[in-house]
Amino acid sequence: MIKPEALLRPTPAGLYCPPGDFYIDPTRPVDRAVVTHGHSDHARSGHGAVLATPETLAIMAERYGADFAGATEAAPYGQTVRRDDVEVTLVPAGHVLGSAQAVVRWKGLTMVVSGDYKRRRDPTCPPFEPVPCDVFITEATFGLPVFRHPPDSGEIARLLRSVAQFPERSHLVGAYALGKAQRVICLLREAGWEKPIFVHGALERLNKLYEDHGIDLGPLAPATVATKQDFAGAIVIGPPSALQDRWSRRFPDPVQAFASGWMQVRARARQRGTELPLVISDHADWDELTATVDELRPGELWITHGREEALARWSELHGIKARALALVGYDDDEEDG
Structure with missing residues (x-):
């Protein structure tokens, strides 16, 4: 049985995929990056190569200039791209225009990096698409039971x-x-x-x-x-x-x-x-976070940033192994600095 850390592991620069030699939403310039969406705490300039949706690449070019990376590759939703022996597919996250979850597959193991996401309808972007997986990697910006956003x-x-x-x-x-x-x-x-x-x-x-x-x-x-x-x-x-x-x-x-x-x-x-x-948020509230985890029922839940402890405890109580990654460099606020 392959351990998830063999496919994705947290590093000071962000989540790193050793068999594919790329990072997902790296917090510093790297050779190869997969970027989930255009907010500045996830999409940074200076990478050698960037894989993202066409919309996210357009947003990055608008914000940072056309030469924001050495090379770019556009991956529309649902299109699978190979990075060495690893398959990467981008599917909608429902966060902002072009936002995606990164579905990473290798040797029968599937891990989904959600980036930032919400579950309610947004007229400006496609809705979140749940993908069955062995490990689901989620944010927890509003990961406390007090956060229940109204319609x-x-x-x-x-x-x-x-x-x-x-x-x-x-x-x-x-x-x-x-x-x-x-x-x-x-x-x-x-x-x-x-x-x-x-x-x-x-x-x-x-x-x-x-x-x-x-x-x-x-x-x-x-x-x-x-x-x-x-x-x-x-x-x-x-x-x-x-x-x-x-x-x-x-x-x-x-x-x-x-x-x-x-x-x-x-x-x-x-x-x-x-x-x-x-009260209008582009992030999942407590009910959306827990409903998503309950719907997917992954073998493990990894929590990248936000209010990690409460969501990890909820997951453990519902029979899902959880781990707080405590990654540094991602805003737990909604502000796009």
Whole structure:
């Protein structure tokens, strides 16, 4: 019986595959990397070669420049690529555009590296695809029973009710530039908001990239073209950092909102001065994490980062051997720094 560590093992640079000689989401430049998605704590520049979905490669090129790696190889969902004696297949993770789980097979052993993921529907990316495996490697960003995220449709409805209640004020929504901003825009469209949505300049290139990949965001406008009064009753979306600087002063008495799973923690909302916290997360909550592990019933569960202890304990109580990897270099926050 092959031990899982013979196929994948944690190292200071991230998960390493000795028989395939590659790393998955390495935290430092390496010769060969498999990248699960475009957030900066998983997708770094400077690797010799990168294998990822076409969308993730496009995101990396947009953020880091066309020469972000020595060589790139695009692997669409479901296509198997060989790295020496190891097979690698990328399947949807449901996190952001292009996000993937890395399914790694070797000598009859299957290990799945989920990257970051969620199980609920997202109009901007394909849903998470469960893959039977011997070892499932999961995040645990919201790996505590207290984290149970409400339906995102209800959070968007709260935002629209506030807009209707305060038509003289603008609503300024903090949302991370990759994934969250585009998801919030699409959810607003699905809820019936047809007016132009104003966006911070930091979102424009990624918004265009999403639209180039078939995600319809509807009418958007730069948040610099109108007078202060023109923003009354408007929805404006910008990166969280912009809500705290001079940029936010151009809007009339703005209602500050913030879309994040951490908005369930009232202290975090107060710390940010958030008037309208919106609990919208691109990560699995406690119920999604445990339901996924229970659905897959892997021989072993490895937990990369986040609230590892509670999920490991839950797994052990449900008859699944668990191990906390405590990998360094991955954000247990949602912010894409």
